[in-house]
Amino acid sequence: MKTAVLGGGISGLSAGYYILRRFGKPFTIYEASPRVGGWIRSEWHKNQGFFFESGPRTIRPKGLPGANTLELVEELQLPIKPIPSSHASARNRMLYAKNQICMLPNSPKGLVSVVPPFSKPLYRALIHDLTTADSVVAKNQDESIYSFVQRRFGKEIADYAISPMICGICAGDAREISVRFLMESIFEHEQKYGGVLKGLLYSRFNDKYNALKDKIQVESNLYKRACKEKWAMYSLEDGLEQLPRSLRKYLTERNVNVQLNSKCHNLRFNGADKAVMSFKNTDVPVSHVVSSLPAYQLAQLTKAQHPSLSAQLLSIPYVDVVVVNLQYDNDQLLKHNGFGLLVPPVENLPVLGIIFDSCCFDMAGNTVITVMMGGHWFDKWFGQQPPPSQKELRDVAQQQVRRILGIMEDPKFSRVHTLHKCIPQYTVGHKRRVQGIREYIKSYKLPLSLCGAAYDGVGINDVILSARNQVDNLLEI
Incomplete structure (x- = not known):
């Protein structure tokens, strides 16, 4: 089976890494721009001793997604710049609100005192959750993260804790972003147990919770080190762009062709094992396409043959x-x-x-x-x-x-x-939207897999794990 990857950002390069690791056969990654890495871009000024990051700058080592990325970083033998949880940049998070810089609580003491910009002690928000009636949202439905937090913890928490956090994570409006984007398990706890705190307590005795903890067993030595040293986050020597650059080097040294300045103009399918990608001067037939392109770009490529799929992709803002x-x-x-x-x-x-x-x-x-x-x-x-x-x-x-x-x-x-x-933007209904897109691909037997920020999370850990999961779902090449 001849496969191809569209997009040379971190998700596309990661897909290439996992294809190579699983199937061991050369293939091609097509990137429209003259560089790899997508929005990850580091600019060093070594004579002055500083650098700029215009995209992501740190990665969190937590959980299965974090362990998976550290396994990749370890394989690439990249030098790490860890930030332990004791470091000021890990402990101290601030808001600018009500004309002042406000230090957010970072210890239990902050729960019982009034901390600006909040007008009440934060423990009152926890009491609000315990005394609020069960969810008014129908089971398996979605709502905005702002609405959810306002219901459970009050308007101040929604305005001054959750809304700025959503700005920091996806530059989005919490009044539109799906609660399942960041808080799916918490939302499900409320749905099942009638409250967030109740759900967190009950879940500790829940088999599914314990099964998830047991799932993090494929620990790299680097992940073990991160746990032992209590890293809060980490970056790389010479900036985070070293990750996509090193991935490209790793792939090309193993006969994977990474073609830059190669913009795909059309993508059409003929059955379950044939796709044709159209570039400026040629058509390239392949058996399977892994797309890491933004949803709106893939929508343009599929519009002529699959307008319904294109419309669904365009519904992701x-x-x-x-x-x-x-x-x-x-x-x-x-x-x-x-x-x-x-x-x-x-x-x-x-x-x-x-x-x-x-x-x-x-x-x-x-x-x-x-x-x-x-x-x-x-x-x-x-x-x-x-x-x-x-x-x-x-x-x-x-x-x-x-x-x-x-x-x-x-x-x-x-x-x-x-x-x-x-x-x-993972707006309300995003999870169902993505399910619909993947169900369309499955029902029409299209030789197409989707990974990247549009579907399974916007963080670096998310898009790398998204690539791995989609490659794991591929049939034998």
Whole structure:
């Protein structure tokens, strides 16, 4: 069986890795751009001792997805930059709310005192869950994560805890994002036991819970080390882009063809074991296609032959994000140590959050921060015509840095990236939407597998595990 992978982002490269590992046969990965890695991009300034990340910068080692990624990192022999749970960037998470920087509670003590921006002790939210009536949502139905949290824990928790967290994870609006995106097990606990805390307690004696714990047995030595040393997260020497670059090197050394600047224009199928990919100058027949493309791109490729599938793929929305990296020569500018801060949407600011890169990693005497803007609210702040220039976007970011962090001086160096349609949004009904897409593929016997951020989670661990699971489902090549 001749297979092909569409997309050279981290999910497509991972799919290639697992195809090679399972079947041991050369194949081809097609990437439309001149580089691999997708939204993962690291920019080193070694003479000055700092680097910028315009996409993800850290990976969490937790659970089966984390163990799976560490197994891959170990195979590639990549040097790790771990951040233990005792580190300030792991312990300290902040909000900018009500015109001040608020440190979120990181110990049980924070549950019994009033911590800004909350007006009541957080234990009151737990009592609210215990005393709230059973779910009003019909079984197996979905709702927004905002609605769920407001019902169970109150409006303040929804506004100042969950909404900014969703901004940080997917740049989305918690009022639209499915509760199953982040809290599926908690949602199911409520459905089954009538409350979140009740469900968490009962689940400890539930066979399915114990079975899930037992599932994490394929532990790499690196995963064991991460557990022993209590890593909260980690990155890689020379930036996270070393992961896709090393994956490409690993694959090409084993006769896998990674073709850059190779944009697929059409994808058609003829039975259960034949697909034809159309490129600029040629048609390429294959037996199976693993697509890691964004859903909207795959929709265009399948529209002519399968308009219904295309429409379902297009029903997964995406958002644009502006990323502004700023570097200052002075390393004493940040008044707080931590990973960074998030800005709740109720503050009505263009900023989603600010990451304190130089608190996470050694930046050789520099202050380095990354400002994230737009997301679900991109059109509101930056949707004018003509679109804002890089200078105008940088000016907005610096204005917010002055307002929030009190950093009045201009940066010595900066980068501005507008990432168009970079993060899929798991809006209410997303799980059923993805099931419908995969059921369509199965019912029409299309030689097509889907992996990547549009379907099984938006994090690096998620898309790598998505690739592995889809390859595991392939028939013998």
